[in-house]
Structures are given as C-alpha cells and as structure tokens.
Amino acid sequence: MIGSINIVTNLHVNHNIECMYKKLSLLLLSGIAFLPVTQAQILKQLGKAVSSATGGTTASGVTQTDAGNAIKEALAKGVAAGIATLNKKDGFFGNELYKMLLPPDAVKAGNTLRGIGLGSQVDKAILSINRAAEKGVGYAAPIFVDAIKEMSITDALKLIQGDKNAATEYFKGKTTDKLKAAFSPVIKGSLDSTSATRYYGDIVTSYNKLPTTFNKINPDLQDYVTGMAVNALFDQISKEEANIRANPAARTTDLLKKVFGK
Template structure:
C-alpha cells in the first residue's frame, strides 16, 4: 500500500478538530508512519513562514524599478473607465504624454509596495490553527485567498495614502491632471475626473496579491523554493 503522508491524512481527518485533538492526531500519525515528530505548532509555523517568505519576495519584486511597469501580469494601464481619454490624446499627437503618465503611475505603485509587507505579516501572525487547516485543505493559492479576505479592507485604508504620496512624488498626479485638463479642453467631449488614487491603490494591491500567489505556489510545489529547514520539514510531507 502506498505510504500516506502526514499532511494528506491531516487534511482528511482534521476539518472539525480542536487544537488538542489536532495535536493528538499528529502524534498518532507520526508514530504510525515512523516519521520524525511534526507538531501542530510546526505545521502552522511552516505555513506562516511560507506566507512571510512569499510576501517578502513578492513585495521586493513589486517594489523594485520596473517591478510593475515591465511585468505584463501586473502593469497598471491607463484607467479603463476613461480609456477614451487615452485614445483621443493619442489621436491628437499626445501619445508621449500618455506613455509618461502610465510609467509614473507604475512607479508610484512600485514605491508604495514597500509599505505593504508589515500589514500582510500582521495578518499572518494572527492566523489561528483552524485557519491553517483551512489553508492546507485549500487550493494552491488558498493562503493568498486568506490574506485577501483578512487584509483587503485594512490594506486599502493604509495603502491609499501611501499610494497618493507616491504618485505625487513621481509626478503621476500632475501628469494625470495635465492629461485630463488637456482632454477636457477638447470641444464637444464629455468631461472626466475619476479618482486616480482609488484606481492606483486597487491595481497596486491586486498586483501584490498576484505575486504572493505565485510565490505560494512555488513553495508548495518546488522543493528548491523552500529555503529554511522548517519549510523543508513541513512541506516535504506533502511530496512523499
């Protein structure tokens, strides 16, 4: 009979268990399988470590120069609800101004991405044992989905001022104001004035979650991505 792995058995058995029951079951399974002891605390700590690693890597990737701008998966485009502005400005020869704005918009997101890590880490440290088992039973991006659920509101409220300051610092707000002003002077067009800060904040957060999900999937599936002994110990159980 094929050897069962510790985490496979746990996922099947521990959906409704209490903390003490989980500890007892882990001990029984470790003993039956002849594995090195793996405690509840180690499993949960391993998941938290994996998330923190993913966040650290994802935030670093997003916050470097061109982290957003040259990554087609997360690059922030001209706001779609005013796409007609971009099209019209390109038609009248102002394509360079539009391109400059899009670059500075992404530079603002790259600058602000540095501030997201502490918010994510605080949510990870608050994760309960039951949260951890829910993640173990979930999809390859289950931990990222947990972060989306637990941090989105707080992240947006704390991230938006950072985004605004970042956009101001790289002159994205000025470029956008100039673009909108120029557009609004064109005869017979519908005037526009959307909230650039909200748009940039939402897209920047969406990009961060995308990168964190990519890192989570690597750690779950690729042994090379497990860079500490705890990660190797916890996630190796899933590979057997």
C-alpha cells in the first residue's frame, strides 16, 4: 500500500526521465495526426513508452524518481483517456455530461428564436459548437505533456498519499490559465472550420434585430468553448487518476504497480 512505501530520499532525476517525456511527447504528437484513436491504443502506447524509459530501478524500494514519475504517469494516462473519450464524433454532443449548449448569456436568445420558429438556427449552432470542441481536444496532448513535464519530483511526491484526485487538482490549479491561453487559438480554428462561428453569429444577429430585444448580446464563444473543453478534460483526468489509485487492474505499467501497489 502507498502508506507503507519506504521512499529512498536524496536521489537525483537521471537521464531516463528526460527520455520518458521525449518519447511521450513524440508519441502523443504523432497520435494527433491520426486522431480519433481508442483509449486502449493510447494507453497501450503510453505504457510501452514509459516503462521502457524508466527501466533499471532496483527492487530495494521505491525511489523518489519512481514515486514522482508514477504520479506524472497517472496524469499522462488521464490525459490519454480524456482525449480518446472526447476527441471523436459525439464525444461532447452525444454525452449529456459534457454536451455544450449556448453560452449562459445567449440562452435567452436561443429560447426566443425557438419561440418564433428559428429553432433550426439554434440547433445548428449547438451542434457545430460541440463538433468544434470534439475536434479541438485532439490538439491538447502536447500542451498537457509540457505541463506534466514541468511538475517537479518534489511536488509529485507530496501527491502520492493525497486524495483520489489530488494530482489532478494540483495540476488544474497550476496549469489551467496556461492551458486555456494555449488552447484558445486551437478552439478558434475549430470553431471556424466547423462553421460554429457563422452559425452562432446568425443567432446573435437574428436576436439582436428583433424589435423586442433591448439588451443586445455578443457573448465570447471562443472563451466559453475553451473553458468547457478544458473542464471536460480535467474531469476525465480526475476519473482516471481515481481509477488508478483504487483499481489494481488500471495500473497497466510496472511503474504504477510498483508505486501504487499491485
């Protein structure tokens, strides 16, 4: 069990760690070109890349490097699971937990347009918004990989005995703003390519032209979709982390088994 692990202190991170993240970065980047892929495919590749890069540890105990990298690997697996779940047709639109509707400031506009027979405009906008999110999350991998890589071994060690989603919450607190900033232009490109920007513009224009509209709207669609997509990914990461901590079958590499128990 985690509480009984005897962590050997004062060991330095060796060259294998850098190799692991180089392999992981290349792995996920190469996967983007062929997304969507299945979660099983991503996790199988991750397991091979990380286990081969972190070999050579001794059987005398779990080192700082082992423990720190196990948390990082759990996060990497969560990212892979999240991307595989969301980066496919209906990953957002067909999932009631993650399906995006109109931004809060535009809900009244959507309801008003439905009431006057323009519901098809609203439906097109909602579908295209979700398609943009499904497409956009496929490009999140390198952003998350860099953020995981930046986590220090010391910080990672503190999370070993944390709550079921301690690593995810730490990761979320440290990287959300950076992730949104990097992810936002990707989402904008997806919104444009799926016509979400145009369909959403049609809603805003139609609503603002109504004689009964006194307060014109223009919510930031890009910011809304970016935030919702990032939140969905973090939710997936949290679920995978909790699964790894609680379920031995989810510890698919030797490193995770060694640190979290078999």
